[in-house]
Amino acid sequence: MSTTESPGGRRLTARGALTRARIVTAAADLIYIQGVGASTLDDVVAASGVSKSQLYHHFSGKEALVRAVIDLVGERVIARERAALGHVSTITGLRRWRDALVQSNALRHGAYGCALGSLATEVSDHDDVGRLALFRLFDEWRDLLAGVLRRLQEGGALPPDASIDQLATGLLGALQGGYMLAQTARDVTPMAASVDMAIAHIESLIAK
Amino acid sequence: MSTTESPGGRRLTARGALTRARIVTAAADLIYIQGVGASTLDDVVAASGVSKSQLYHHFSGKEALVRAVIDLVGERVIARERAALGHVSTITGLRRWRDALVQSNALRHGAYGCALGSLATEVSDHDDVGRLALFRLFDEWRDLLAGVLRRLQEGGALPPDASIDQLATGLLGALQGGYMLAQTARDVTPMAASVDMAIAHIESLIAK
DNA sequence: ATGGAATTGGACGGATTAGTCCAGCTGTCG
């Protein structure tokens, strides 16, 4: 499940695990703001307050570190989305989910985009292992959205012939595209418009 | 309109212009495939077959080159979209536009995503001038889509109270998000699903 | 044609970056 390569069967003390975690969280923060390419290992060393050899003790190189960052960011996002979507079964709940994302993105005026999405565009064409990890994360996210839609369907709101998976993919796509447009505009508006369109479409399918 | 800084009032011979163009097109190709961060100036020099000093003769540095690439890629994309969308006034025409994009993306199995979109996520948080250029390009693209929707509206297909601009933004957002998911999945399917959802929504607004 | 500006070639330098090495410290387990 995890792409992190914990070197073969090595022991890991509590202190080692803590150091490792400090490195990954510092790297994740840097990468979220600067991007993968602009974040150097020296940056990570400085930001995390560990030494170079510790970094190379825990990771075989930059690529391995980026993969660990993907895992961490993925866990964070999925945990957040699971909490937000896990029990939603109404259109109102879906709109609340939208509101939270829009508000959170508005705080930074659209900057940085989606932590997972930005990672995806920068990593996907360059590291196949990382790409696969991101693919699985997006799939998990899509599944959470599909769960909401399925509950809507089971509750009779959505017609039985509605293609849940395609709708969930479209919803996630609209969100991601909206993030990107908002990042470029430094304004949350296009992100809100994209998600709203997707939700409006789902609403339009609801039997009146 | 252009972000390219042609050094103050200098003359530019035909040969100079040709060299400049060779540099920018080579850089654009490299960046499309490798991304901005992974493309070095030495790469550009090697790929374009010009010398380092020529590059620095025509551009003040990497940032200026990237901005020129944004301009070039932007012109290409906008020209393509203008040709594809400029006179579309039916849902059928919109679907044909979708088919062309999906087919083209399918040829590369989703790889590389949208030339403009990938550029946007990598540049937006790092170079404000480049970000603004990209913002204007996306706005122009959105305008082309809005033109189609407006013609649909004027033809009576779309109701007069439909918010053309928000629909165009949603359509563009769905396309961009679809590109990103396709890039991560190395499969065009999620891109098709995203755009299809947006088009289906527009169709659902059509008065029956 | 001829002087000056535009253009070209490639070697070079300084800074940064990824990655190495090793000596010493710390924790764990018998």
Place this chain on the structure above:
DNA sequence: CGACAGCTGGACTAATCCGTCCAATTCCAT
């Protein structure tokens, strides 16, 4: 407690990358 494996610190290297310099060549205006 003692030995061994994990862990830490930071100096060090090799490579890469951005940017500079300058001499040689080509082009344009007069």
